[in-house]
Amino acid sequence: MFNIDNLTRKNIQALVPYSSARDEFSGEAKVFLDANENSLGSPLTKWYNRYPDPHQQKVKEALSMVKAIGTEHIFLGNGSDECIDLLYRCFCNPGKDNVIICPPTYGMYEVSANINDVEVRKAPLLDDFELDLVHLENLVDAHTKLIWICSPNNPTGNSLNRNDIETVLNNFNGIVVIDEAYINFARQKSFIQELNDYPNLVVMQTFSKAWGLAGLRLGMAFASKEIIDVLNKVKPPYNINQATQEQALKALEEVGQVNDMIKELVAMRDALAEVFTQVPTVEKVYPSDANFLLVKIKDARKVYEYMLTKGIVLRDRSNVKLCEDCLRITIGTEKENTILVDALVEYLESNT
Numbered sequence: 001m002f003n004i005d006n007l008t009r010k011n012i013q014a015l016v017p018y019s020s021a022r023d024e025f026s027g028e029a030k031v032f033l034d035a036n037e038n039s040l041g042s043p044l045t046k047w048y049n050r051y052p053d054p055h056q057q058k059v060k061e062a063l064s065m066v067k068a069i070g071t072e073h074i075f076l077g078n079g080s081d082e083c084i085d086l087l088y089r090c091f092c093n094p095g096k097d098n099v100i101i102c103p104p105t106y107g108m109y110e111v112s113a114n115i116n117d118v119e120v121r122k123a124p125l126l127d128d129f130e131l132d133l134v135h136l137e138n139l140v141d142a143h144t145k146l147i148w149i150c151s152p153n154n155p156t157g158n159s160l161n162r163n164d165i166e167t168v169l170n171n172f173n174g175i176v177v178i179d180e181a182y183i184n185f186a187r188q189k190s191f192i193q194e195l196n197d198y199p200n201l202v203v204m205q206t207f208s209k210a211w212g213l214a215g216l217r218l219g220m221a222f223a224s225k226e227i228i229d230v231l232n233k234v235k236p237p238y239n240i241n242q243a244t245q246e247q248a249l250k251a252l253e254e255v256g257q258v259n260d261m262i263k264e265l266v267a268m269r270d271a272l273a274e275v276f277t278q279v280p281t282v283e284k285v286y287p288s289d290a291n292f293l294l295v296k297i298k299d300a301r302k303v304y305e306y307m308l309t310k311g312i313v314l315r316d317r318s319n320v321k322l323c324e325d326c327l328r329i330t331i332g333t334e335k336e337n338t339i340l341v342d343a344l345v346e347y348l349e350s351n352t
Contacts, residue, residue, distance in 0.1 A: 002173050002200040004226045007091050007145055017233045020054060052242035055232075059245050062252040063220070067192055072225045075232065078239050080181065080206045080219030081108055083231075087202065087221075088116040090230050091145045091175060099146040100139050102131060104155055104320045106179060109148045125322060129156040129286075131164045137171070145174045152182040155317050155328045157288035159188040169198045175227070177202045184210030184262050185269075186289035192222050199224050209291060210262050211251055216244045265291050269331045275341055281348065283325070292330045300325040303347060310343045 005013065021034035033039075035051055042049045060071040067074075077083040092099065094117035101109045102123050113120045121144070123136040136147070147168060151160040169176050178191050180203055191203050202223040208214035218240065221231065251258070269288060276285045276295055281303075284296040297303055300318040304327060307314055315328035332340065 004199075004224075004230070007174060008230055009089075009091065009093055012090050012230065012234060015233060018237050020051075020237055022051075022054065048242055050242070051238050052240060052245055054237050054239075056240050056245055059240075059248050059252070062249055066252060066255060067222070069192055069195070069222060073195060073222050073228060075221040075223070075228050075235075076240050077219040077221065077235070079208070079217040080179070080204050080221075081112070082235075082239065083204055083219050083221040084108055084112045085116070086231050086234055087146060087175070087177060088112055088118055090234050092116060092118040094118060097143045097145045098141070099148065100136060100144060101148045102136070102150075104153075104317070104323050105148065105150045106154045106181075125153075125156070127322070129153065129158050129322070130161050131168070133164055133167060136168065140172060140174075144172075147172060147174065147176050148179065149176065150179040150181075151188070152180075152186050152289040154181065154290070155292075155294055155315070155320070155323060155326075157182075157286055157290045157292060157294050159186050159289045162188065165191070169194075169201060173200065175200050175202055177204060179204045181206045181209055182290035184258075185266055185291050188289065195222060195224060199226070202227060207248060207251070210265075211258055212261065213247065213251060216247055218244055218248055265331050268334065268337060269293065272329075272331060272337055272341075279344065279348070292328055294323065294326050294328050296324075296326045298325065300327050303327065303344070306347045307340075307343060310339075310346075312340055312343055 032050065037051065038049045041047045056076045057071070059076060060074045063074055064071045075083065077086065098119035098121050099113055100121045100123055102125055104125065110120050121139045123132050123139055126132050149160060149165055149168065151165065152158060153160060165178065178201065180190055183190050183205060191201065195201055195203070202221055205220045207216060207218040269291065273285045273288070273293055276282050276293065281298040282295060283298065286294040288294065294317070301316060304314055304316040317323040317326045317328050329340070331337070
């Protein structure tokens with residue numbers, strides 16, 4: 001049975017979190033003389049002399065309407081990377097516990113584990129980029145605290161089999177983290193609505209992809225109230241700045257515009273995939289549920305370096321297991337996609 005007390009580090013259970021004066025009262029205040037801010041303002045037209053809401057309540061309320069989930073199930077991080085780091089710091093004892101990742105996958109799961117001195121065990125995806133449930137199960141022991149699943153997966157672009165993910169959720173007593181950074185581009189529905197069924201589930205999403213707000217650094221984690229409470233206990237007091245909260249609120253009023261952008265990006269993704277299938281040196285264009293394509297192409301590294309000479313930056317994944325000779329290509333604007341295709345034609349002409 002899932003028991004959060006058995007998973008949470010003992011020092012975190014005993015931790016008395018930092019508390020500001022604004023955590024210690026309720027209601028609206030008119031005069032703030034508690035935090036040693038500059039009461040005369042700031043040199044900007046828009047004043048940012050006051051600390052932001054440490055709980056981001058207005059953003060969470062707006063987000064709860066979009067995601068159809070209570071605010072008590074929402075955590076906001078300084079990018080998803082903060083959510084990843086906090087999960088390690090809350091639930092993994094350094095030098096003792098372990099986590100499981102399923103490569104090829106997002107690199108920060110392993111980087112953050114190394115920073116926190118947590119052992120990483122790897123259950124590589126199968127050749128069809130699906131979970132290897134047998135290998136994964138064999139890696140689990142009493143010290144396995146987290147299993148990381150990225151779906152749609154980065155860099156392969158596919159949504160993982162939903163039944164396989166549910167099998168992991170039903171048979172693991174630790175925390176299963178499903179990273180849905182690219183879920184807005186997929187047909188598969190989010191696991192957010194499954195939180196009531198799985199107390200050990202954490203779903204991560206982000207404002208950096210479909211919402212187009214990568215520069216603001218705002219990540220989301222959705223989980224049971226018990227897990228969210230632990231994350232809130234450990235996070236820095238003011239981890240989401242005022243400007244980010246304001247811009248996120250404005251963005252959350254424009255769901256229709258975001259949906260239109262998603263449709264346009266998906267259409268361009270499918271069109272670009274069709275173009276690549278006509279390129280003689282392209283061996284395979286993998287199906288994608290994200291805003292990028294994984295393309296297996298002859299001499300991938302050479303193509304990558306040629307594109308750099310043209311000022312075009314792609315992601316070379318050719319040295320990653322299961323992604324040999326592959327480039328990961330983000331869907332750009334119509335103009336950027338045309339520039340890319342033209343450069344690829346030039347490359348082929350100069351190498352024939």
